[in-house]
Amino acid sequence: MSHTLSEADSAALLAGHGVPIAPERLVAGPQEAVAAAEELGFPVVAKLCGDHIAHKTERGLVRLGLQDGDAVAAATTELLAAGRPDDAVTGVLVAPMLAGSREFIAGLATDPQFGRTVLLGVGGVLAEAVADVSVRLVPITRVDAEEMIEELDCQSLLGEFRGEPAVDRDALVAVLLGLSAAAEAEPAIVSADLNPLIVHGGRPVAVDALVELEGGPEAAA
Amino acid sequence: MSAPTPEQFRALFEPRGVVVAGASTHPGKFGFVSLHNILTCGYGGEVFATNRDGATVLGVPCLRSMDELPEGRADLVFVCTPAAANVELLRTAAAKGIRAAFLTSAGYGEAGEDGRRAEAELVALCDELGILLVGPNGQGVVSTPSSLCAQIVAPYPPAGSIGVASQSGNFVSSFMNWSCATGVGISRAVSAGNAAATGVVDLLRWYADDPATQVGLAYMEGISDGRAVADAFAEVARTMPVVVMKGGATSGGARAAASHTGSLATDDRTFDGMCRQTGVNRAASVEEAFEAAATFATQPLPPGNRVMVITTAGGWGVVTADAVTRHPDLVLAELPDDLRAAVDEKLPPRWSRNNPIDLAGGETRDTIPEALELVASHPGVDAVVYLGLGIQSNQARMLREGGRYPGDGLERIVDYHERQDTRFARAAHDVSVATGKPVLTATELAVAFPDNPGPATVRDGGRLCYPSADRAVTALGHLARRARWLRRRGLHPA
Incomplete structure (x- = not known):
């Protein structure tokens, strides 16, 4: 059994581990x-x-x-x-309302065999159809996070794009490290979505957050 | 359950003596074939066999039961008896000093509720007896340092440094058949069968410490403890290249999940990410897996990812350059100005002056060895793919077999072509060793006409002659990925 946190509570939980939230x-x-x-x-x-x-x-x-x-x-x-x-x-x-023509998705999931994972992907409404994602097991290192970014097929989205600056890779690394840290600190996290992660002026900012916790709502307190 | 000990693994791979339990006089039975294979592949230790009737099989007078086995002479029992006989057999074997058992017997975990119970009892028994249990329901074990071929199927591969561990016996055979075909050899190979006690990761851990093994090659499916696999991969891949092929990659796709992340993080993507994170190279096919392992075993890791293509014929070079460009782990090297100038001195002006370096038929007697040397030793090049080996020797074969040989001056020209291709193959090998950079040679002649002196010389030098440039590029990509993985983590190849 699991339950989701409100967007405000989800954002607050993840922001506490360094995830940049609008x-x-x-x-x-x-x-x-x-x-x-x-x-x-x-x-x-x-x-x-x-x-x-x-x-x-x-x-x-x-x-x-x-x-x-x-x-x-x-x-x-x-x-x-x-x-x-x-x-x-x-x-x-x-x-x-953050303007940006590039969207990523980042989050945490729980695999039945490998436990908790961190994910980064190309986001937006086509995210699941495009399915350009990279996955690692929690916890990840900075090098792992850098490699997750390098592994995406759509590398052109990370450079300068439609008049917007290149994606700040260090900031994207910080998002992934923040997710990993949140998972380590909060064993009850089953999944987390930062979807979309809008690239605004080159910096990724989560404009929506959803965290799913193990157990019923009473367990959250 | 206690972890397998090095002493137990030595009993499996380097036994002082082997006993085949359940030897058969029928040449179609496992109990005959396994004894045959142990006797005929050069194993130097003592060989015993048991058989209820005390028959003589393949010249070995069988013991009527394990009780008659002299104490302390055999370390490994190769079990071909029915499941029901095995408890007593193993108790006696342990008392005689046996420390490892390979079980071909079926009727365990794969055979319903009763079988699963019998398998659990078997595991507990071997743990109690201090016997390393491999199988049951496995094909066998190969260990070339001891010339041991204890298995119920062919082949016995040439000796080498690839350690194979597989959840499927068929893949052990496939990898060993590729080893026979290419000459790139195997150190140890185990089909783990039901992997009741000894699994693929236990074998990989031991291979990492085994001086005879330099590369791990594994086939896995149906992983039951993912974190344990990830931990073992992470530990092993720091010191030894590991190539893994996984079955069931396309099953169990998207799961119902509350989150978008959950539906994107499929089983396969999670396994793939785990491999990348732990430094294990994942391969998509049996050829790719074997060739990646064979390349790790025989070529140095590239210092970087810049690849130069050298060809004697246009189209191949272009297509190979495309393959390098498409590969996410490789970069087509820019042809440096000083290298262009140096090659220019060796060739007439029509050569490509670009990467691929297309010699355009302008080569004279020494051009190819000289070009290989110039290119591989240049600091702007990390790896070389060489195409066109063996073309002239292929024509020489026709000249030799066409009915006019040795007249019309054919003897001399055939001899020249064959000598030259032999020389080019040696040059590719030597320049690679001298520079510490991979130099991969690719031609379909390696499979079309394996006796062609070009590919034959590559093979005699212990290396793989890739059957296509695409396959060479794929194998090189595995080396580049691992080299980068190590560098990024401050680790260096041993």
């Missing part, structure tokens, strides 16, 4: 959301946050490119209304 604010209602958006700078993204929401995009619980306060307030109201009782909604996450 700055975001968990808010309770429209007014707070507008204040958060003004502080973070427009445009922003608003996402419904809850302890049991896994596939937000598929359910339409992510609103992108909100340009002003009115749009943020309206989106927040709609998202809170869209929550179901079993989502265990904790609020709405407001985050800056």
Whole structure:
């Protein structure tokens, strides 16, 4: 048995091990959301946050490119209304809308034979179809992380791309080392998704995080 | 269960004497074939056999039971008796000083609930008796340093430094057949059968410490303790190249998973990542696996990944350069200016002036050895693929066999061509040894006409003559990957 953490809790857990997460604010209602958006700078993204929401995009619980306060307030109201009782909604996450044409996926998984693994792949909606990924067993070293990046077939995505700078490989290494460290420190982690990991100005930033823990929700405390 | 000891492995691979339990007078039975193979491949120790009737098999007067075995004369028992007889047999064998048992017997873990119980009892018994248990349901063990061929199938391979460990007996045979075909030899080979007590990783661990073994070559499927495998790989691959082929690579694809990462991290990608992380070279086919191992066994590791192609004919060089360029672990070397100038002095102006170095038929008597020397010794080149060996000797064969030989001046020209190809093959070998860089020779003549003096000389020098340039590039890629893996971790090849 396992359970997922809310996006906010997932992000907080992984950020604690050095995984770069987009700055975001968990808010309770429209007014707070507008204040958060003004502080973070427009445009922003608003996402419904809850302890049991896994596939937000598929359910339409992510609103992108909100340009002003009115749009943020309206989106927040709609998202809170869209929550179901079993989502265990904790609020709405407001985050800056990070622009970047390259997306990666990084995360942790549990293999029945080899135990926990770290994964890096080309991300976005085509991630599973493209399946350009590299996997290592936890724990990984810096050299392992560097080799995971070098192993991807789509090396052209790591260089300068469509007017954006080359991917900061050290920063990508830090993401992978952070995931590995989180897995070592938290034996209860069954899986983790940083999807997508957007390359913004050459730096990878996780704009969504989902952590799955072993056991029921009560075990989390 | 206690870990196998070096003494037990010595009993398996270097026994003072061997006893075949269940020897048969029927030449179709395991109990006959295994005794035949032990007797006829040069094993120097004492050979005993047991048989209920006390018959003489292949000139060996059989003991009626293990009780009659003189104490302390045999270290290994090769068991061809039915499962039901084995408990008593092994107890007696242990009392006579036997420290290793290879069991061909079926009827264990592969045979339902009763078989699994019998196998568990067998493991516990051998542990109690201090006997290394290999099998059951295995094909046998080969150990060329002792000229030991204790197996129920052919072949017996030439001696060499590749240690084979396999969960499937068929693959032991395949690897050894390739060894016979290429001349690149084997040190030890074990078909682990059901691997009840001794598995592929136990063998690899021992091979890593075995002075006779320089390379591990393994076939695995159905891994039951992944972390133990990963730990063993990590330990062994620091000092010994290991090539692994895994069956079931395409089964058990994407799992139902709560996370996208979970569905992307399939069994196969996880195994592949584990191999890369631990420094083990994974191969996709039996040819690739054997040739990678054979290359580790016979060529030095390249100092880097820059490959130069030398060819006497255009198309091959172009296609080989493409293969190098496509390979993720190799780079097609830029032809350095000083090397271009040096080669220029040896050739008429039509040569390629690029990598591939296409000699374009402009070579004279000494061009090829000179070009190999110039290229391999240049600091801008880490490895060389040489194409075109044996072409003239192939024509010489036709001249010799065409009915006009030795008239019309044919004797002299045939002799010249064959001498030259022999010389070129030696030059490729010598320049590789002198520079410490791999120089791989590829031509389909190695399989089409293995007696051609070109490939035959490569083989006589102990190296592989690759049957195609693609296969040479693939093998070289394995060396480059391992060399890089070691360098990145501050490790250096022994």
